[in-house]
Every structure is written in C-alpha cells, then in structure tokens.
Amino acid sequence: MVVYNHDLEKLVEENKVPVSGSNRHVHLSPEHLELLFGKGYQLKSIKNLSQPGQFAADECVTLSGPKGEKKGVRILGPVRGNTQVELLAGDCIQLGIPMCVRNSGEIAGSPGIKITGPNGTVEIKEGAIIAARHIHMHTDEAKKYGYKDKDKVSVRTFGDRAVTFHNVLIRVHNEYALDMHIDLEEINAAFLKNGELVQIIR
Numbered sequence: 001m002v003v004y005n006h007d008l009e010k011l012v013e014e015n016k017v018p019v020s021g022s023n024r025h026v027h028l029s030p031e032h033l034e035l036l037f038g039k040g041y042q043l044k045s046i047k048n049l050s051q052p053g054q055f056a057a058d059e060c061v062t063l064s065g066p067k068g069e070k071k072g073v074r075i076l077g078p079v080r081g082n083t084q085v086e087l088l089a090g091d092c093i094q095l096g097i098p099m100c101v102r103n104s105g106e107i108a109g110s111p112g113i114k115i116t117g118p119n120g121t122v123e124i125k126e127g128a129i130i131a132a133r134h135i136h137m138h139t140d141e142a143k144k145y146g147y148k149d150k151d152k153v154s155v156r157t158f159g160d161r162a163v164t165f166h167n168v169l170i171r172v173h174n175e176y177a178l179d180m181h182i183d184l185e186e187i188n189a190a191f192l193k194n195g196e197l198v199q200i201i202r
Contacts, residue, residue, distance in 0.1 A: 006197070008178070012144045016197040017135055017155075019180040020050050021187030024091055025076045026061055026115065027084045032124075036061060036117025043077040050179040051136060053078065063087075064114040065095030085113050085128045088185050092130065102129040103169060131183060134169040135200070136176040145200070148172060154201040155180065161191040164201070 006018060033041055037059065045055040057075040063085060064070075070091055084107055092099045100110045113128040114121060135153075142148060149172035156164045165182065180198060192198070 008141065008144070011178070011197070012141075015145070015200045015202065017178055017180050017200060018195050019157075019182065019187065019192055019198045020194050021184045021192065022086065022131065022181055023074070023184045024063075024070070024085075024087050025056075025074050026063075026086075027076055027080045027082075029081060029083045030079045032083045032115070032122045033079055035120045035122050036115065038119045043075060043079070045077060049076070051177055052175055059117075062116040063091075063095065064116065065097045067096030068094050070095060082107065083115070083122070083124050083127055085115070085124070086131045086183075087128060088183055089130060090185065092128075097128055100129050101132050103132045103134065104129075131181070132169055133165050133167065133180070133182050133186070134171050135178075135180045137170060137172050137178055138176050139172055139174045141178050142170070142172040155198050156201055157190045157192060157196075157198050159191055161189065163190045165198075168200075 011017060043057040043059055046058045047056040049055055055077050057077045059075045060072045062069055062071045063073050089099055097111045097113060102110055107127040107129060110126045111128045112125045114123045147170045151170040153168050153170060154164055154166045155168050
C-alpha cells in the first residue's frame with residue numbers, strides 16, 4: 001500500500017489531507033474479466049494504490065466509443081461487483097461519450113462503452129463515468145476531523161495555480177486510508193503532486 005508519511009494530528013489541526021491524481025482506468029466484474037481475458041483469469045498486480053487492498057494491474061484494455069478509441073487503459077484490481085470505467089473529460093470528447101460525473105459505484109443511467117481485451121469484447125450499457133471528487137477517511141480519522149460519511153466539503157490548494165474544489169464527497173469506512181482523489185486533469189490543472197497537502201474548508 002502507498003502510505004504518505006504525514007503526522008495525522010498535525011493534519012487534523014490544520015484540516016489538511018494528502019491528494020492523489022487518478023488517471024483513466026477500468027474496474028471489471030469477475031464475469032467481464034473472464035470474457036475479456038479468458039476463463040479463470042486472475043489480475044496481476046504491478047503496484048499497490050493508496051487504498052488498502054487496491055492495486056494497478058498489469059492488464060490493459062481498449063475503450064471504444066462512437067467517435068474513437070483509447071488503447072492501453074489500465075485495469076485496477078481487485079474485481080468488483082459491477083464493471084465501471086472512469087474517464088477524464090478529454091476522453092469523453094475523444095470517444096464521443098456524454099460527460100457524466102458520478103460518485104464511484106453510482107452508475108445507473110450513465111453512458112455505456114465498449115471494452116476490448118485479448119480474448120473478447122464486452123459492451124456495457126452503463127458504467128462510463130467521470131469520478132466525482134472525494135476524500136477517503138478511515139472511521140477513526142473521520143472522528144478526529146469531525147466529518148461523517150457523505151458529507152460534502154470544499155478543498156483549496158496552494159501555489160501558483162491555487163484553486164478551490166467544491167462538491168467534494170467525504171467517504172468514510174473502516175478499511176479506507178486518508179487520501180483525496182481527483183482525476184489527472186484536475187491535479188495537473190492545479191499544479192499538484194501526489195501526496196501534496198490540500199486544505200478542507202469547513
């Protein structure tokens with residue numbers, strides 16, 4: 001697991017959290033993993049992510065939409081109950097897919113997309129989203145900060161291209177590790193680096 005070496009008590013005092021940028025990626029259901037890669041296939045981890053048990057897999061797929069395709073899109077593991085494709089806004093324009101900002105897992109009514117792997121193709125009817133900004137907090141961390149699951153906050157950054165992100169969802173679970181997730185376009189636009197601190201505005 002990627003662990004940022006920050007003093008939690010100091011973070012809470014200053015109401016700050018570390019931030020990570022997320023590139024486009026795919027979460028697959030067990031059924032779709034087998035359709036794309038073969039029966040009984042298991043994802044191969046190449047890098048642990050900031051959330052416990054989550055990893056970047058060696059496997060990549062091609063995404064196709066009405067206007068184009070995007071090759072080499074990485075799969076994140078482990079497998080999930082439902083297949084979900086998390087895109088950048090620029091990807092949606094390139095692929096010809098409507099931009100649909102959703103909280104992860106809330107895919108009902110979102111656009112579909114075609115996913116191609118080495119052993120086949122899957123066309124999902126929904127699940128292509130731009131992931132909404134969110135902050136993961138362990139249950140104990142949330143108590144220290146004074147937040148609860150599904151709270152929404154604003155977060156400001158610092159530096160030459162300082163911005164304020166609004167509508168940031170707080171996600172609390174006893175298996176989460178403290179980290180704010182925004183997508184790659186957002187982290188680059190604000191000149192941020194993974195692990196850099198940003199401040200929650202109450």
